[in-house]
Amino acid sequence: MATLDQKSPNVLLQALCCRVTGKSEAEVAHMFQYAVRVIGSNYAPTIERDEILVSDKIKKELLKQRRGEDAVSFSELHKKLQSLGVLEHRWAVLYLLLSLSEDPRKPSSRVGAYSSLFAQPLPRNAHSTPFYCTRPQSLSLAYGDRPPGSGLSSGLGPSLGPGLGSSLGTSGIASLGVYSLNGPTPTPQSLLAGQAPQSAAAPLQPLGSRLAWALPVNPSPAAAAVPPTSALAPPTTRTAPASPKAARTQRDGDATGAVTEAALVRDVLYVFQGIDGKFIRMSSQDDCYKIDSKVPLSKSLRDLCSRLSELGWLHNKVRKYTDSRSLDRAFGLVGQSFCASLHQELKEYYRLLSVLHSQLQVEDDPASALHTDPSLTLRRLLVWMYEPRFRLKTLAALVDFCQGRKGGELASAVHAYSKTGDPQMRALIQHILGLVSHPILNCLCRWIYDGELEDTYHEFFVASDPNVKTDRLWHDKYSLRKSMIPAFITMDQARKVLLIGKSINFLHQVCQDRTPPGKITAVSKTAENPKDAAELLSDLEGAFQEKIDVAYFDTSKYLLDVLNRNYLLLEHLQAMRRYLLLGQGDFIRHLMDLLKPELVRPATTLYQHNLTGILETAVRATNAQFDNAEILKRLDVRLLEVSPGDTGWDVFSLDYHVDGPIATVFTRECMGHYLRVFNFLWRAKRMEYTLTDIWKGQMCNAKLLKTMPELSGVLHQCHILASEMVHFIHQMQYYITFEVLECSCDELSNKVQQAQDLDQIIAAHETFLDTIISRCLLDNSSRSLLNQLRAIFEQIIEFQSVQDSLYRSALQELSLRLQHEERRRQREEEGEWGVTAEQEAEEQRRVQAFQQSVPKMRSQLRILTHSYQSIVQQFLLLLMSSTDESLRFLSFRLDFNEHYRSRDPRLRASLGASRGRRLSNI
Secondary structure: OOOOHHHOHHHHHHHHHHHHHOOOOOOOHHHHHHHHHHHOOOOOOOOOOOHHHHHHHHHHHHHHOOOHHHHHHHHHHHHHHHHHOOOOOHHHHHHHHHHHOOOOOOHHHHHHHHHHHHHOOOOOOOOOOOOOOOOHHHOOOOOOOOOOOOOHHHHHHHHHHHHHHOOOOOOOOOOOOOOOOOOOOOOHHHHHHOOOOOOOOOOOOOHHHHHHHHOOOOOOHHHOOOOOOOOOOOOOOOOOOOOHHHHHHHHHEOOOOOEOHHHHHHHHHHHHOOOOOOOEEEEOOOOEEEEOOOOOOOHHHHHHHHHHHHHHHHHHHHHHHHHHHHOOHHHHHHHHHHHHHHHHHHHHHHHHHHHHHHHHHHHHOHHHHHHOOOOOOHHHHHHHOHHHHHHHHHHHHHHHHOOOOOHHHHHHHHHHOOOOOOHHHHHHHHHHHHHHHHHHHHHHHHHHHHOOOOOOOOOOOEEEOOOOOHHHHHHHHEEEOHHHOOOOOOHHHHHHHHHHHHHHHHHHHOOOOOOOHHHHOOOOOOOOOHHHHHHHHHOHHHHHHHHHHHHHHHHHHHHHHHHHHHOOHHHHHHHHHHHHOOOOHHHHHHHHHHHHHHHOOEHHHOOHHHHHHHHHHHHHHOHHHHOOHHHHOOEEEEEOOOOOOOEHHHHEEEEEOOOHHHHHOOOHHHHHHHHHHHHHHHHHHHHHHHHHHHHHHHHHHHOHHHHOHHHHHHHHHHHHHHHHHHHHHHHHHHHHHHHHHHHHHHHHHHHHHHOOOHHHHHHHHHHHHHHHHHHOOOOHHHHHHHHHHHHHHHHHHHHHHHHHHHHHHHHHHHHHHHHHHHHHHHHHHOOOOOOOHHHHHHHHHHHHHHHHHHHHHHHHHHHHHHHHHHHHHHHHHHHHOOOOHHHHHHHHHHOOOOOOOOOOHHHHHHHHHHHHHHHHHO
16 A cells, blocks of 8 residues: 555656656656646636637637537537536636647647746735834744644645635735745746756746745756665666655764754744744743754754744744634624734745745655755755745734724724835735725725714724714714724814714704715715725825715715705704894884783793783784794793792793704704893893883973972982993993894804804804803803893892882872862962961971982982992903903993093002003004
């Protein structure tokens, strides 16, 4: 029975060469090496992969041989094969049949086929290593024992099998760019003649293919040494070759017991795969491969082995990472892509090891061992493995840097290694980055074109919260995971990506717009495969930026058009200004006139339906009736929480109902701000309305009370105080209306017109409200100012009640005096005395009592005036110390004639300080 060695591929291939050429094993050594090179190569067919083209060629061959019936039968069988659809690569089957049909007795055809085969360059994707490569001593790796049964043969079996036959373009550890191992390319004629190959330029092949030509061979088969004959055998009888095991034993050690270099080469090849050899083993204590100190070995060989063993350590580090992470589903698609890229690099590395192992088996064969010198030496291995070692260092360093990272963070870590000036280094990282970033870019394209977010492992930089309801979709459902934003995507691009997908989902779910995404923006090239992802990465500032910008502008423009056309967003903004910010003057004035009888009553006696009817009356009687019905139906009355002693003025408020898409702009927080501003403006407008009533009362009663000279001083004092209050309220109204509301509304309008997306409109609206809240003294920093202003408002209300009381008393006294005069005149006309002594005495007592009450009124007004002026002075002090320049200017207008400044020395100091600050700013 044949032994295992006799059935090995190398022995069978050598026997095939001897059988075809009819020569001895020594004479076919050159052709055997060439056959090893062909088997280790990855040649593609010389024809195009076209099933129809191969079928036509077969038909032409049959017709050329005058086999027309066979050609017809072949055509029918080919059609049946196409209809079945069982085979995926039918062209390959047809090409095999065509190749088998060629006549082997036609040398010209075979030579032509070989010539076309060698004329076609092999695919080579030479990539590079990163700028950061660290020595093994700086890479911490806890070496794990290899699983049992992972010997060299078993290690080369499953892992090398796919690699040898794979035609996928990878980064190519097996591609040497610095140390070229190209040998001379043979010609078919020289191969058939049994000559050594001549020097000729050959295309750069993968290392597994080029290494076969780099191995040295005997210059001439005739010069090979004839094996010695046995002393007991006849001289013409050759000695039987030694068994492979005996030859390997002779190569492992000489007669003195010293370890040979060939044995070390075999151990090094095992170590390259992370497998302990006979002499070189893994030291768990030192975390490196070491040669047993008891092995007698020179220092130079020991140093060479140590340097070569570094590849095994690096291989273990990369392999351990891929083995542990490949089965981890939580690692995500990006992590699996990273592991796949590392597997590709290791596959190319295994292709190289397979060629080296094949040559080692050839040299272990007794026939070749007797006639050839060893071609695998430690120094040659050191040269050949220079670039693979350099690439494995890069992968090991990359694995270390990527520990504990996933998703976009992992892509950022890989991208950081691409910043190098070495083109080969950069090409390797670019290849890995293309694979790693493919899931991210694919998810990005689906997000910006379809609004779909499939991120099972939370790797994408856009996060979604499924618990958020539809009304908060824009604000809370989608957000950015800043840690997952890849380094090759800027924050501005990430923000635009977030807005694009969020706009699409907002249109579908909130606006109920069923327009297909393809009609909103044109779909450009997506990243459905790693090649497309690599193309996008190669032009981040061009095609990638343009893709995002086009989708961003188209989607945002369409969303704003829908909001303005279907949901009247701009009209709602203007309605807020007219009604809640009291911009519709005729409506507000008429509403106050209608509401006055109701609002002076206690708050507990008000009914909302009565107030709503008055509101509708005010709308119909003013220009508000011409507004859009969609806006008017949202306008309503709201009663605030009632406190003890409140009147209708304290609890009344207008309300504006918002829902649907516009509620995204007018959120609950924003409507709360509008309510606060309305209450402030409503109270200020009430002060203006109250002072108007005070002024009308003074003008109407001025002539009537001229006949009562004792009231002249009190009335004059009322006029002075009312004038101060009117001046204060007018300046405050001017400040609120023009410097706060009008300027802020104009700024908001400009920002809304220039806004490119909904987020900019929301931000402009929030800035508008914040500005109004701050300048209307409603923020926390202006609480003291607001308290003083409310105190001034209370003084105005109190002044109204004091003046009303004064006028009631004065008018009542005036009425009694007129009645007394009228009775006296009537009695005199009747010829009687005007009044009796008792009536005169009673009249005198009443007039005297009224005159005695006038000083009390005067003192009451004086106290009220003093209290009002003190509060105003304190208010001016706070205004002058404010950091807001517009508030400091307001203090100048309130005290334009320096009336309050002359009364309070603190105002003079504050005024000087504010002027100093103003000059320093200039």
